[in-house]
Amino acid sequence: MTVRSGKPKPFLYVVVCAAGVAGGxxxxxxAAHARGWAVGVIASPQGLGFLDADAVVARTGFPVRSAWRRPGEPRPLPPPDAIAVAPATFNTxxxxxxxxxxxxxxxxxCEAYxxxxxxxxxxxxxxxLAAHPAYARSLDRLRGMGVLVGGPAPHPAGASGAEDAFRWEEALDLLEPPVFGARGPAAGERG
Structure with a gap:
């Protein structure tokens, strides 16, 4: 956990992939800040182009990561207490x-597991894409690894308005019981 303003905060990595909703x-x-998390963003190489990286840095206080650091370079993000992959693409x-x-x-x-x-x-x-048999097998494997799977139902190809069904906060709803127990972060870990 990171310590900011004298209070420990759990640290959340948000992994962002190249999907139409990524800019959101x-x-x-x-939502994570409101629930007491500090946040760092890691983007897939293609996902980086879907973000306003400067706005993310301004909101998180950390650089958006997309490439490996070189040996000897300091880690730009603290270790994660949890990870939210949102949005996740078929490829990822x-x-x-x-x-x-x-x-x-x-x-x-892969390391998080x-x-x-x-x-x-x-x-x-x-x-x-969701109809491809590899996708269902992949979700089953991730569930078997303990990954918490949420998200909207797959949308029709070429459909507009599908972004409205993406509920970002669901990632936090899924994570908070396993990370902090049924009541969320302890009082000293919020704010």
Whole structure:
């Protein structure tokens, strides 16, 4: 946990992928701050182009990570107490479940399993992609790894307005009981 203003705060990594709703990540950041979390954002290389990185830095106080740091460089983010993958794409879900760690985002997710870091995922994809048999198998594997799976139902391909069904706060709702017990962060961990 990080300590800010003398009070410990749990640290949340938000992994953002290249999906149409990714630009709304500020909603999750704001909700996390309101619930007492400090936040750092890791974007997939393609997801980085979907964000306003300067706005994210202004809200979190941390750089948006997308690439591996070089040996000897300090870690720009504290270790996570939990991870929210929102939005998660078809590609990320399948690669993560298969143990592919070819980006910082995927490497972080693969390591989180071994480290026992509670992780929630909110997939965002169209129904045509979701119909592929690999996707259902990947979600089953992630659930078997203890990943908390939420998110809206897949939307029709090419549909507009699907962004309205994406409930960013669901990631926090999924995470808080496993991280803090049924009552959320202790009073000293909020604010």
């Amino acid at each position: 990540v500020g909603t999750l950041i704001g 879900v399948n690669k993560w479940a298969a143990g592919v760690a070819d980006t910082l985002a995927l490497g972080t997710l 071994g480290a026992g870091v509670p992780t929630a995922v909110l997939p965002y994809l169209n129904a045509d």
